[in-house]
Amino acid sequence: MSFRTRFAPSPTGPLHLGHAYSALVAHDMARAQGGSFLLRFEDTDLERSKPEYMRQALDDLAWLGITWDAPPLMQSENLDVYNQSVEALSSRGLTYPCRCSRKDIAAALAAPQEGAPHSVYPQTCKTRSMDDRGPNDAIRLHMDRAVEQASDGLGFIEDGPLRAGPHPLDHAALLAKIGDIVVGRKDIQTAAYFLASAIDDIREGITHVVRGVDLFDFTQVQVLLLDLLGHKPPRYFHHDLIRDENGKRLAKRDDARAISLYRSEGASPQDIRAMIGL
Numbered sequence: 501m502s503f504r505t506r507f508a509p510s511p512t513g514p515l516h517l518g519h520a521y522s523a524l525v526a527h528d529m530a531r532a533q534g535g536s537f538l539l540r541f542e543d544t545d546l547e548r549s550k551p552e553y554m555r556q557a558l559d560d561l562a563w564l565g566i567t568w569d570a571p572p573l574m575q576s577e578n579l580d581v582y583n584q585s586v587e588a589l590s591s592r593g594l595t596y597p598c599r600c601s602r603k604d605i606a607a608a609l610a611a612p613q614e615g616a617p618h619s620v621y622p623q624t625c626k627t628r629s630m631d632d633r634g635p636n637d638a639i640r641l642h643m644d645r646a647v648e649q650a651s652d653g654l655g656f657i658e659d660g661p662l663r664a665g666p667h668p669l670d671h672a673a674l675l676a677k678i679g680d681i682v683v684g685r686k687d688i689q690t691a692a693y694f695l696a697s698a699i700d701d702i703r704e705g706i707t708h709v710v711r712g713v714d715l716f717d718f719t720q721v722q723v724l725l726l727d728l729l730g731h732k733p734p735r736y737f738h739h740d741l742i743r744d745e746n747g748k749r750l751a752k753r754d755d756a757r758a759i760s761l762y763r764s765e766g767a768s769p770q771d772i773r774a775m776i777g778l
Contacts, residue, residue, distance in 0.1 A: 503535030504707045505737075507561075508697065510542045511553035514758040515560050518712070518742040521776040525739050526710035527566045528778075538704055539568040543576045544685075544696060560759040564769050573704065575696055581703070582696045585729055586639055586684040590630050594646050594728065595683065597637035598625040620679035639684030646724060647671045656723045660738040662713050669720055678721055698722035702731045713738040742776055 507523040509515060515523075530537035539561070543549035558572075575582075589595050598621075621640065633639075647669075655668040682692045701709055701722075709719075716738045723733040762772060 502707070503530055503533035504538070504705055505530050505535070505710045506538040506540050506701070506704060506706055507566075507710075508540040508542050508700075509557055510545065510548075511550060511557060512545060512548040513553060514760055515557050516757040516759065517762075517772070517776055518757075519557075520560075520564060520759055520772050521742045521778070522710070522712060522739065523561060523566055524564060524773065524776070524778055529708070529710060529737070535707075536569045537567070538570055538706070539572040540700060540704070541572055541574050542693070542697060543574060544579070544582075544693075546576065549576070556760060560763070563763060564759070564772060573700060575700065578700075582699060583684075585695055585699050588729060589641065589683060589725075590639070592649070592728070594642050594649070595630060595639050596626060596628050596642055596680075597630060597633040598628075598640045598682070599634060599637050600624055620677065621681075623680060626680065638682050640680040641683050641725075643675055643678065643680050646728060647674055649728060650724055651727050654723065654727050656719060656733045657735045658716075658719075658738065659708065659735055660713070662738060662740065663716060667720070669724060673717075674720060674724065678718075681721060683725070694718065694721050695725055698726050698733075699729070701734055702726060706734050708735045708737055710737045710739065712741050714741060 505526045507519075507526050509519055509523075527537045529535075541549075541554055541557075543554070561568075586595070600621075625640070626642070630639075650669060650671075653668070655666055657666055658664055681694055683695045685692050700706075716736075719736055719738075726733050759772065762775075
């Protein structure tokens with residue numbers, strides 16, 4: 501199978517130098533392998549996702565010399581697909597409804613961020629049945645049962661230079677450090693980040709997921725979810741992060757590092773590559 505990867509930003513702010521690095525690494529790898537590069541917008545956060553950020557991202561990426569080999573996939577246009585995956589997990593007794601407040605589950609609903617503590621859910625609603633599901637409930641993965649039903653020998657291959665090699669599924673870490681993640685979000689009744697992203701990698705035929713090392717620890721969750729849904733995981737390549745002068749990972753709030761700002765100040769695509777070490 502030929503090399504096929506993607507860049508999948510959330511259109512909730514301007515792209516910055518960290519995005520440029522990840523997109524260029526993935527794009528350069530695909531072109532060097534004679535493979536395909538796809539673009540995906542993970543825009544299921546309908547409140548924070550903005551069309552202007554998507555348009556700016558398309559413009560910035562094209563300016564960097566990045567081309568994609570299919571129309572961008574919009575997650576907001578595929579909610580039924582993610583819902584079907586949630587229902588498939590529920591049909592196997594692997595989920596339960598959660599009525600805890602948004603404040604309690606906010607960390608689980610968002611895409612994981614480096615440096616932000618992942619709060620393991622205290623299992624307040626774990627004894628509830630899906631028959632008791634209310635219209636405002638989130639849906640959580642029953643991690644104990646999920647791990648029990650995982651295929652023997654499940655794991656993934658990491659090709660990145662930081663942690664290269666095979667990584668067997670770490671059952672203990674999934675239970676103690678990850679816990680019962682949200683797979684269905686109550687605000688729009690669709691899959692949360694972990695599930696939607698993994699499902700799209702399968703739907704788009706992604707062979708290599710290229711992304712930041714801050715997401716490495718959550719790869720096991722996605723590999724487990726794919727296995728439960730009958731899919732084999734792709735290979736992974738987690739790269740280092742672009743940081744500011746204080747060593748902090750760049751985030752979308754770092755507008756001073758926005759690609760559009762450098763462009764407005766006269767920087768060239770070659771200047772951006774030099775800034776990020778490419």
